[in-house]
Amino acid sequence: MAPGAKSISKITPPKGTRDMYPEEALKRRYLEQAWRDASVRCGFEEIHGPTFETTDLYAVKSGEGILGELFQAYSGKAPEELEQVRATGRAPYAVRPEFTPTLARMFAAKAGGLPRPCKWFTGGSYFRAERPQRGRLREFLQWNVDFVGDDGTSMGRAVADVEILGVAISLLRDLGLTRADTVVAYSDRRMAEAVLRHIGATDETLPAWFAWIDSIPKNPAAAMVKARELGLSDLEVRFVIGYFFNQKADARVLAALDENPTGTPAFVKFQQSLMMVPEVADSIAQLRRSADVIEQFGLGGWGVQHNAVVRGLAYYTGLVFEVLADGERAVAGGGRYDRLIELMGGPPTPAVGFAMGDVVVSLLLEDKGLMPQGAELMEAVSRRPASVRPEVFVVGADDESSDALVRRLCADLRRGVESGAYKDAGGRKPWSAARHDAASGGVRPMHARVSYKSTRNLKKLLADGEKQFSRLAAIVHGEDRVQLKDFDARRDLTPKDIGLSDTHAEFSVDPSSVVYVGRAAERVLG
RNA sequence: GUGGCCGUAGCUCAGUUGGUUAGAGCACCUGGUUGUGGUCCAGGGGGUCGCGGGUUCAAAUCCCGUCGGUCACCCCA
Numbered sequence: 375m376a377p378g379a380k381s382i383s384k385i386t387p388p389k390g391t392r393d394m395y396p397e398e399a400l401k402r403r404y405l406e407q408a409w410r411d412a413s414v415r416c417g418f419e420e421i422h423g424p425t426f427e428t429t430d431l432y433a434v435k436s437g438e439g440i441l442g443e444l445f446q447a448y449s450g451k452a453p454e455e456l457e458q459v460r461a462t463g464r465a466p467y468a469v470r471p472e473f474t475p476t477l478a479r480m481f482a483a484k485a486g487g488l489p490r491p492c493k494w495f496t497g498g499s500y501f502r503a504e505r506p507q508r509g510r511l512r513e514f515l516q517w518n519v520d521f522v523g524d525d526g527t528s529m530g531r532a533v534a535d536v537e538i539l540g541v542a543i544s545l546l547r548d549l550g551l552t553r554a555d556t557v558v559a560y561s562d563r564r565m566a567e568a569v570l571r572h573i574g575a576t577d578e579t580l581p582a583w584f585a586w587i588d589s590i591p592k593n594p595a596a597a598m599v600k601a602r603e604l605g606l607s608d609l610e611v612r613f614v615i616g617y618f619f620n621q622k623a624d625a626r627v628l629a630a631l632d633e634n635p636t637g638t639p640a641f642v643k644f645q646q647s648l649m650m651v652p653e654v655a656d657s658i659a660q661l662r663r664s665a666d667v668i669e670q671f672g673l674g675g676w677g678v679q680h681n682a683v684v685r686g687l688a689y690y691t692g693l694v695f696e697v698l699a700d701g702e703r704a705v706a707g708g709g710r711y712d713r714l715i716e717l718m719g720g721p722p723t724p725a726v727g728f729a730m731g732d733v734v735v736s737l738l739l740e741d742k743g744l745m746p747q748g749a750e751l752m753e754a755v756s757r758r759p760a761s762v763r764p765e766v767f768v769v770g771a772d773d774e775s776s777d778a779l780v781r782r783l784c785a786d787l788r789r790g791v792e793s794g795a796y797k798d799a800g801g802r803k804p805w806s807a808a809r810h811d812a813a814s815g816g817v818r819p820m821h822a823r824v825s826y827k828s829t830r831n832l833k834k835l836l837a838d839g840e841k842q843f844s845r846l847a848a849i850v851h852g853e854d855r856v857q858l859k860d861f862d863a864r865r866d867l868t869p870k871d872i873g874l875s876d877t878h879a880e881f882s883v884d885p886s887s888v889v890y891v892g893r894a895a896e897r898v899l900g
Numbered sequence: 901g902u903g904g905c906c907g908u909a910g911c912u913c914a915g916u917u918g919g920u921u922a923g924a925g926c927a928c929c930u931g932g933u934u935g936u937g938g939u940c941c942a943g944g945g946g947g948u949c950g951c952g953g954g955u956u957c958a959a960a961u962c963c964c965g966u967c968g969g970u971c972a973c974c975c976c977a
Contacts, residue, residue, distance in 0.1 A: 386968070432977085440977055442901095472977040500977090505901085507971060585975095593973085686976055707976095729977085 390504075390512025401745060402515070403755045404805070405732055406497055409517040411760040412545040413495035415788045416537065417823040418519055421494045423476035429468040431475045434718060443502045445469040445512075469501040473518040473729065474711075475718065481522055482720025490523035491534065491826055495541075500731075509703040509734040517545075519708075520727030522715070525828065528663060531724065533781075533826075535693045535710065536667040538726050542697055542706055543676045544788060545730070548819075550744045550804030556705060559680035560695035562661050563709065566684045568653035569617055573610050581688050587618055588686045594627045609640070616641045617648075618682040627682075657692075664693065670778045671785040689714050693726060699738050706730035746805045754805035765820045766895050767839030767861075771832060771851040779850050780824055783883040787848075787892050790819030791885045817885065817892040820899075845899060848881070848891050856881040856891050860898065872897045 387393055394402060410420065426447060432440055446465035448455040459465050470476065473496060481492065497517045506512060519541050524534035539558060546556055566587075567580060575583050586604060590597040601611045612635035619627040620636050628634050635641045648654050661679060668677050677695075685694045685707060692710030699705055708728020715723040739745040746754045768784045770776035792801065793816030796809045803809075810816035825838040832849070839847050840861050849857040858867040858881050869875040869889045874897060878889040885892060 389968085440975095443975080443977085474977070502977080504975075505973095506969090507973095510976090588976085596973090689977095704976095 388512070390506035392511065392513070397747075397751075400751050400755055401736070402732070404746065404751060405736065405739075406515070407755060407759060408545060408548050409495075409497050409730075411819075412541055412548055413517075413519055414760040414762055415819055415821045416493075416541045416544060417764065417821070418493040418495040418541065421477075421480070421496050422498065423473065423480060423496065424470070425499065426467050426469045427476060427479075429464050429466060431479060432468055432471065433464075434475070440471060443504045444471055445501045445503050471500055471502045473498075473500070473516065474520075474714070474727070477518070477520055477522070477727075478715045478718040478720060481715055481723065482718060485721050485723070488523075490525075492522040493520075493537075494522065495519040509731075509737060511733055515732035517730045517732075518727060519729075520725060522725040522727075523723050524726070525826070526724050528660060530826075531692065531710070531726075532660065532663045532667045534724075534726050535664050536671055536673070538693075538708065538728055539668065539677055539695060540671050540673060540785065540788075542695075542708075542728055542730070543673050546676075546697065547789070548804060549735075549739060550802060551738070551742070553675055555738070555742055556697055556699045557680075558677045558695060558697050559683045560661075560664075560677055560693060561679060561681050561683045562657040563684065563690045563692055563694050565654055565657035565661070566618070566681065568651050568657065569648060570614070572648060572651050572654070573613055579604070583614075584684045584688075585686050587614065587682060587684050590615070590619065590627055591682065594629070612638075613641065613644050617645070618684075620681065660692070667781070670781040672782060672789070673785070685709055689717070695728070697730070699734075702734050702738055705734050705738060743802070744804065746803075750803070750805060753807065757805075757807065760819070761821045761899075763821070764823045764839075764842055764844035765846060765899055766822045766891070767836075767842065767844035767847045768822060768824050769832065769835040769839065769847060769849055770830075771849050771857075773830065776850050776852075779853065779883060783848065783850060783856070783891060784822045784824050786883070786885050787820045787822035787895070791815065791817035791890075791892065812893075812896060817890065817896055820892065820895060846895055848895075850883065851880075853884065854880065854882045854887070854889075856883060858891065858894055858898075867894065867898065869894065 392398070413420070429441075429444065429446060432444060441464070445468065446459075447467040447469060448459060448465045449467070455466055477494065477496075481488065495518060497515060499513055500516045501513050503512060504510065519538060521534040521538050524530040539560065543558060546558075566584070567575075570580060570583050582604060586597065586600060589600070598611070606614070615627060616635035628636075665677070665679070668674060683694055683696050685696070689711050690709040691712040694707075694709035696707040697705040706728055708726070710724070710726040712724040713722075715721070715725060736745070745751075766784075766787050768780050768787070770780040790810045792809055793811040793814040795811060795814040796806060796816065799806075799808070801809075808814070808816075810818040812818075823839070823842060823844060825835045827834060827838055829835065836847055836849075836859070844861055846867075847857075847859040847861060849859065851857070859865070860867055869878045869881065872894055874894055875889050881889045881891045881894050884890060887893075
């Protein structure tokens with residue numbers, strides 16, 4: 375050892391980092407594979423950006439808040455860099471604290487040549503120079519999923535929103551989490567904004583009010599004090615709390631008030647007056663539409679509207695949601711950010727997305743006994759990954775009445791069918807190979823896509839599927855009238871061809887049917 | 901940046917009115933036994949009690965400082 379050199383055994387890892395020995399590395403792979411599989415099956419494509427960016431990229435959007443928690447860097451190759459650090463306190467580069475600015479930059483750079491929508495996901499390490507605590511470290515993994523460039527119609531937005539919610543829910547389900555473990559709480563920023571404006575919030579005070587609402591559940595008593603500082607009157611506090619925290623789960627928040635405001639005549643009147651506000655009525659209609667689409671995707675019961683979810687960030691413009699679990703920080707969070715890409719210098723592009731860190735979800739899995747160990751862990755990470763090539767492209771044959779059916783089938787294909795054997799066993803070992811075992815009625819989850827084109831022209835829809843290199847197409851005419859087409863072989867398949875049934879002429883969208891499209895596709899694709 | 905709790909063997913931890921060579925379980929090593937594999941028996945290695953200073957005849961134990969960890973606040977991308 376060189377004189378004066380420090381023994382490496384004395385050098386501790388930097389605060390908030392983790393060493394991953396083989397067991398931890400495998401657990402990391404388990405989670406990363408779950409992320410990738412869920413995204414891929416839902417038709418998202420993997421991208422990657424650099425792990426450090428110019429500091430300016432983060433300064434544009436984030437402002438003061440984030441800059442204080444950036445790990446900054448300079449190359450050491452140019453003396454003026456050091457000069458800059460000394461003069462401005464800001465290095466030319468920063469290690470990424472989040473992905474969204476990179477996403478916006480990447481999208482803007484090639485916006486003209488990119489298809490719409492772009493459904494992208496990415497996973498990797500992120501860094502924030504904050505004080506570590508439960509569920510929060512300085513280096514962590516994060517999964518980002520974004521739906522960029524929906525068509526901007528009410529229905530297009532709702533579908534994009536629900537696809538994003540749907541990936542998050544797929545992942546929870548894949549990991550074996552249930553509605554008893556987590557809830558996907560969603561709301562609409564525009565509704566919240568309209569309500570607060572109705573009470574008297576302005577452009578200047580709005581962000582502070584959102585931050586205030588965001589802080590209430592953590593410490594209701596302190597929030598009451600803070601309300602005074604914000605200059606809110608007693609009545610305003612009651613209205614806000616009554617409106618945003620009217621769900622059962624918020625008993626603790628309501629308890630911080632001397633009486634529950636929701637039943638009072640003043641509050642009822644306030645609620646009625648809200649319905650007269652066009653923005654409120656609009657956003658409620660949009661939420662209702664989303665709820666319908668959630669049902670079409672078969673996700674009913676997972677999503678719960680929860681007005682108090684507003685998220686602290688300034689840039690959200692519509693749907694906002696969080697995956698919540700008892701006793702933990704938010705497992706994931708996200709929302710719609712229709713102005714952000716434009717703000718970062720790109721073309722005006724609506725977008726919605728979310729992020730999930732590995733720290734909280736890992737704690738949750740460990741607590742619930744849902745993290746495999748030993749041989750099971752090894753087997754779990756050795757399983758076949760989701761097919762990157764789209765397996766089934768689902769299109770509607772006729773008018774829009776089939777749209778709901780198309781979405782339902784697509785969602786069902788992505789979900790797969792759990793086997794009888796798995797369910798009989800109690801279903802708490804989601805990594806088990808028997809989960810979708812065909813021998814006892816299971817169907818494996820598949821990579822299924824739909825077209826986002828507005829055309830009803832079947833020829834164009836099928837061309838879209840072929841352009842995306844889908845292996846099969848499912849053409850939905852009705853519940854029990856589905857055609858299956860093999861793009862590679864350029865021919866139609868029948869239940870008889872693939873040995874599913876001699877008596878049926880067409881396939882079915884019903885997962886319990888012997889001629890279920892998923893069963894057929896699995897037969898063809900293996 | 902602020903505050904609470906913690907820091908004794910590789911791991912999980914005992915060990916306070918301060919008092920002789922600092923302990924247990926697990927793990928590890930050696931030998932034996934069981935007609936070679938998660939059995940049993942015997943033995944063994946291993947600790948600057950986070951680090952530095954102070955009080956004391958005497959400090960793992962009390963005081964101050966410091967470093968590290970953890971939890972909460974702040975903040976949430």
